[in-house]
Amino acid sequence: MLVHVVMTFFVMLLIGVSIALPSGLWVIRDYLSYADLAWPTERGFNVFFESEATETQINSTAQTIRNHNFVIEAYLIPKSVALQEFLIAADLPDIAEGMAENPLPDTLTVLVKENIQVVEVERLTDFIRRLETVDQVSYDAQITVRFNAIHTIFNRMLWVVAGTFCLFALFVSASAVRIAIESRFHEIRILHVIGSPGRITRGPFLWCGFMYGTLGGILAAVLLTLVLMFVEEPLRTLTASYGVGRDLQNLDWTFVGILCAIGAFLGLSSALYSSWRHLQRVTRNWVI
Amino acid sequence: MKIIEFNGVDHVFPDGTKPLQNISLSIEEGTLHFVVGPSGSGKTTLLNLLLGLYQPAEGEIWVNQCNICVLSERQLTLYRQHIGTVFQQNNLIPHRTVFENVAMPLWLRGVERREVQRIVVQMLGEVGLTGFEEVLPLHLSSGDQQRVAIARALITGPRIVVADEPTGNLDRQLAGSVTQLLKHQTTLGVTVIMVSHDEELTKFADTISRLEPALNKIGTSTLK
Numbered sequence: 001m002l003v004h005v006v007m008t009f010f011v012m013l014l015i016g017v018s019i020a021l022p023s024g025l026w027v028i029r030d031y032l033s034y035a036d037l038a039w040p041t042e043r044g045f046n047v048f049f050e051s052e053a054t055e056t057q058i059n060s061t062a063q064t065i066r067n068h069n070f071v072i073e074a075y076l077i078p079k080s081v082a083l084q085e086f087l088i089a090a091d092l093p094d095i096a097e098g099m100a101e102n103p104l105p106d107t108l109t110v111l112v113k114e115n116i117q118v119v120e121v122e123r124l125t126d127f128i129r130r131l132e133t134v135d136q137v138s139y140d141a142q143i144t145v146r147f148n149a150i151h152t153i154f155n156r157m158l159w160v161v162a163g164t165f166c167l168f169a170l171f172v173s174a175s176a177v178r179i180a181i182e183s184r185f186h187e188i189r190i191l192h193v194i195g196s197p198g199r200i201t202r203g204p205f206l207w208c209g210f211m212y213g214t215l216g217g218i219l220a221a222v223l224l225t226l227v228l229m230f231v232e233e234p235l236r237t238l239t240a241s242y243g244v245g246r247d248l249q250n251l252d253w254t255f256v257g258i259l260c261a262i263g264a265f266l267g268l269s270s271a272l273y274s275s276w277r278h279l280q281r282v283t284r285n286w287v288i
Numbered sequence: 289m290k291i292i293e294f295n296g297v298d299h300v301f302p303d304g305t306k307p308l309q310n311i312s313l314s315i316e317e318g319t320l321h322f323v324v325g326p327s328g329s330g331k332t333t334l335l336n337l338l339l340g341l342y343q344p345a346e347g348e349i350w351v352n353q354c355n356i357c358v359l360s361e362r363q364l365t366l367y368r369q370h371i372g373t374v375f376q377q378n379n380l381i382p383h384r385t386v387f388e389n390v391a392m393p394l395w396l397r398g399v400e401r402r403e404v405q406r407i408v409v410q411m412l413g414e415v416g417l418t419g420f421e422e423v424l425p426l427h428l429s430s431g432d433q434q435r436v437a438i439a440r441a442l443i444t445g446p447r448i449v450v451a452d453e454p455t456g457n458l459d460r461q462l463a464g465s466v467t468q469l470l471k472h473q474t475t476l477g478v479t480v481i482m483v484s485h486d487e488e489l490t491k492f493a494d495t496i497s498r499l500e501p502a503l504n505k506i507g508t509s510t511l512k
Contacts, residue, residue: 190381
């Protein structure tokens with residue numbers, strides 16, 4: 001009995017780990033994407049204004065930029081707000097009082113349309129650089145392209161890892177169901193000979209696979225919560241360095257539900273395959 | 289009335305062995321029919337063909353005027369629900385109680401719980417196992433285990449009972465009492481086909497088929 005319980009736990013743990021690993025990567029990627037505005041993208045750049053520029057001048061220049069055909073959105077971060085955000089993110093809230101002057105410039109974050117080429121964005125930034133009161137435009141096409149390539153590689157690797165681990169979970173669950181079938185072969189044969197319909201014979205094994213998967217999903221959620229608690233601090237430091245202050249949220253019920261659903265789907269499909277394949281041996285190679 | 293008919297049945301195993309060739313046989317309803325013969329003569333194969341567990345390579349098997357060779361797997365499952373089966377060993381599910389083992393065919397048919405309770409208790413009484421409902425099969429003697437298997441075979445009131453060496457592991461006295469129990473069913477209109485090594489038991493039979501391996505190397509059997 002104890003051996004059976006331990007075995008069941010290990011099966012669920014293996015499925016849980018298989019689900020937790022890609023899910024964990026996904027959660028971290030999702031979290032880091034919040035820092036996107038501070039990172040370079042092909043579709044965005046920052047415009048820094050001269051420190052002497054007045055509010056009216058800045059608003060007028062910002063409006064000129066907003067009116068450009070390529071621009072879909074441009075929002076202003078006043079230097080006072082930028083300083084406040086920076087000090088909070090850097091965990092230095094009291095420093096502001098001792099500062100004689102705000103060293104940060106007013107900033108306009110600009111997003112351009114999706115279908116605009118890098119060359120055209122560069123043309124736009126050249127145009128903005130020539131505008132009155134504009135000090136700098138931070139747009140480095142090379143870095144942007146590299147960064148986006150890395151981003152794409154990471155995303156694709158995430159799918160590869162997820163696919164590989166899903167296959168692993170399927171294999172583990174299918175093997176566990178096969179062992180369950182083999183350990184009850186005698187009972188299955190009796191059921192077959194007294195006329196048990198396939199759905200009744202298969203039922204317990206499908207249920208078994210479903211439970212392995214669902215409980216594996218719950219274990220994945222537990223593991224993920226533990227891992228996120230462990231990496232929360234360095235992640236917060238990383239994102240704070242990009243000027244984004246956001247706590248790593250605990251997994252919500254929807255996410256836990258999705259993990260369980262993925263686990264249940266994997267468990268059930270592997271049990272369907274395994275029971276179909278191995279129960280056939282009872283009916284096809286009948287030897288009493 | 290003939291309830292079972294084998295017409296020119298051949299069976300071939302995947303490795304090419306032919307345990308039965310050109311078997312023709314008919315069994316009257318409400319009789320105890322013995323199939324006897326030495327090991328390897330194809331007795332169990334004959335019963336497996338009758339249960340639809342094997343498909344014959346040639347010929348037809350008619351049960352109650354229905355050719356079972358043309359039935360689908362789903363139809364065969366339903367067909368098997370109407371046939372009682374008893375084997376020499378491994379008849380019972382060891383981790384289920386006597387009650388659960390006997391009740392299983394009723395559960396498969398979706399019979400109501402209270403009705404199951406009533407029928408099983410009555411059936412266990414008929415085979416002399418009253419009070420053994422909650423006992424696990426391992427705690428029963430071989431003879432009592434066979435009685436449980438017979439109770440399970442009869443629980444749905446089948447018209448045909450197939451018994452493959454049900455007395456193989458029993459001493460002479462127990463073998464006699466189990467055979468008598470099966471013989472008693474024929475008075476209720478049940479047809480019993482019983483395979484046995486034991487020539488002594490044929491005294492209970494109404495009809496007998498004798499399978500003997502032919503002299504050729506593939507072990508072909510002929511029916512006498």
